[in-house]
Amino acid sequence: MARRFRKKHLERDVARRRIEHLFEVARRRVREGETEWARRAVDLARRVAMRYQTGLPTHLRDQVCPGCKGPLVPGRTARVRVEGGKKSTTCLECGTVRRRPYRKEQLERRKARETSRSGRTVPVVRRDEDLVVEEGTA
Ligand SMILES: [Zn+2]
Numbered sequence: 001m002a003r004r005f006r007k008k009h010l011e012r013d014v015a016r017r018r019i020e021h022l023f024e025v026a027r028r029r030v031r032e033g034e035t036e037w038a039r040r041a042v043d044l045a046r047r048v049a050m051r052y053q054t055g056l057p058t059h060l061r062d063q064v065c066p067g068c069k070g071p072l073v074p075g076r077t078a079r080v081r082v083e084g085g086k087k088s089t090t091c092l093e094c095g096t097v098r099r100r101p102y103r104k105e106q107l108e109r110r111k112a113r114e115t116s117r118s119g120r121t122v123p124v125v126r127r128d129e130d131l132v133v134e135e136g137t138a
Pocket of ligand 1 (some may be wrong): 013069091
């Protein structure tokens with residue numbers, strides 16, 4: 001019975017928070033040298049994302065090795081280099097290299113700095129409308 005009235009948007013909200021949390025755990029484990037545990041946390045996070053079909057947010061997807069699906073933590077499990085306008089991230093576990101254009105990231109960062117300096121508040125655009133719970137529908 002309960003299944004019939006699953007509140008998907010709420011489940012996904014919880015899933016997203018769990019994913020964020022699992023990545024936090026993974027980063028901490030890597031810092032502690034517990035790579036195997038970190039790997040498990042990332043694996044779990046990916047499974048939660050699949051189960052609830054939320055996908056991993058971009059900033060978290062960048063922290064997963066496309067080769068071995070392990071956590072990429074710069075200075076620990078990954079080497080990050082910027083060269084020729086490209087940012088390459090090398091997984092120190094399996095050697096997979098991912099290259100991304102760096103310019104976009106630079107521009108975004110500069111923009112963020114400028115807005116914070118001028119003291120303006122930046123409006124937050126909410127993309128996931130499905131998180132909004134309408135009153136009376138629950
Ligand atoms: Zn790897």
